[in-house]
Structures are given as C-alpha cells and as structure tokens.
Amino acid sequence: MGDLSLKRKPVYPRAMLLPVRSLVLSAATAVLVTTPSSAEKTPALAGLLRHANEDFGGSAESASVFQDTFIKIAGELASILGPRRLGPSTTSGSLGFDLGVDIAISTVDEESAHWANALPGDDGLMNTVALQFRKGLPFGFELGGDVAHLTDSDLWALGMNLKYTFLEGFRYLPEAAIRVGFWGVVGSRELDLLIFSTDLAVSKEFGLGGVLAIAPYFTYGLLVGTASTNVVGYFPAGESLPVNGVVPSQTITVNRGGLGFRLLFPYSALGVEAVFSPGVQTYTTSVSLVL
DSSP, X not given: OOOGGGGGSSOSOHHHHHXXXXXXXXXXXXXXXXXXXXXXXXXXXXXXXXXXXXXHTTSHHHHHHHHHHHHHHHHHHHHHHSOOOOOOOOOOOTTOEEEEEEEEEEEOOTTSHHHHHHSTTOOSEEEEEEEEEEEEOGGXXXXXXXXXXXXXXXXXXXXXXXXXXXXXXXXXXOEEEEEEEEEEEESOSSEEEEEEEEEEEEEOOEEETTTEEEEEEEEEEXXXXXXXXXXXXXXXTTOSSOEEEOOOOEEEEEEEEEEEEEEEETTEEEEEEEEEETTEEEEEEEEEEEO
C-alpha cells in the first residue's frame, strides 16, 4: 500500500480539491432544502386492509393476509430507509470527520400484492437522499449518524451507529469492521417502524500514485425491525361505517449483502455501492467531505 498520509496534507493544487468539494456542498444544500412535492410514495396501509377484506371476504384469513402483507412492506421499507453506506472498513482516525450525501435508487416488485395495493400504479422505484456524518474516535471506533428521506413521500429515517474496526493497518491483510445501529422511521400516521442493525464489512485500500486511493469492499448485514400499525381504516363502497384493522408489533428479520468501492481524494471521497436483500435492490452514490 502506498503512503496515503499525503491526503491529509495541503500539498495538492487547489484545482484538484474544488470540484468534489463543490459537489459535496451543493448536494448537502439540496438535502437540507428538500421537501416532498407530494406524498405519492407514502405506502397506504389501508390499501392492504381493503385487499385482505375484499379478496378474502372478511374471514379469519383476512386478518392473516393483512398482517402478512404488512410484514413484507415493513421489511422492505426497513431495507430502503435503514442503514446506509458501511464500507470501507477503515476508520477516519481519532481526529477525522466525514460529512457526506448519499443518493440512492431502490427497486421493488411493484406487481407484488403488498406494493400493488399500498401504492397502486407505482413504478417500483424508490429514491432516497441522505445526509450522513462519521466522527473518528480512539481505539478504532467511529460514531456515525444519518438523516434519510424517501423522496415524494412523508417518510424520514433518523439513525445513529457505532463502528469498530478490529483489523486494520496490515500490508497483506484486509481491513475488517463491525457496526451496530438504531434507526427510527417517522412521517406516516399509519406506520410505526424501528430498525436495529448489525453489519460486517471487509475491505482493502490501495494507494494510486500517492494522489488518491481506492477501497473496494464487501458487506453483510442483518436488520431486525419492530413494526406495527396504528388504527387503519377505509370506507367500503356504499357503506357509511369504516372497516378498521390493526397489526400489533411484529419482529421482522432481513438479511442484506452488498459490495462497492470508495475513491479517496484529498479532503473528499466518492463512493458507489450496491446492496441486495429479499425484494429490494439498492444502488447508492455518495460524495463526502473528509477532514
């Protein structure tokens, strides 16, 4: 590995620093002023209840179908809005600070029963924008957090995480880190969703000419969500009284695997990542200011 310490020293022409720095600042401004133009991407859980009752005649099976479709959509929302960019495994050092913007596209099966009834006519593309920070701590620890928004929806996710790099600094060995975190999803009157996560990342950083570095990485993670509904209801055609339903707290487990790479420039970084979980594929681009 080349000597990457140069990235901390202001020995490069300022022209090398301005493009990525400007991109980071512009993207951060876009996140801070983003407000949803509509709520068309907010899943309507009443659609799941309607589907369960109208297709299964209000029988005991209806409650089971409502619960099953809710569990599926809550698990996929956890993948879309939950933990973001983990890799690479290296820390930013005890004095380091990383402020970044993530722009992601997630794909879901819009023809599945849960999405077709919660978001009729949707295209299956979920776009999220997130502002993320990471602060280095002593002894290989790193504190992080993010605020994410599902665009064209009322849904926001706020989270904190702690990463520990237990393997770092060896010439012929990869870096490895684990991360644990907690996220909460807000913005929906019908949905309560909390997400707990644990992740493992393995990466290897390579210096390129002493000017920049590239760090490919692989991640595997486990999400555990607790999800429930408030009272969900709809008015059947021709009826003056609503049909109501509630799903009590459910525990949802989601496995996720991903791969990506990060290019580290002087004082800035660019990352690309793909994460795969049952029913959801997420592709993320991130830009960061690295101090």
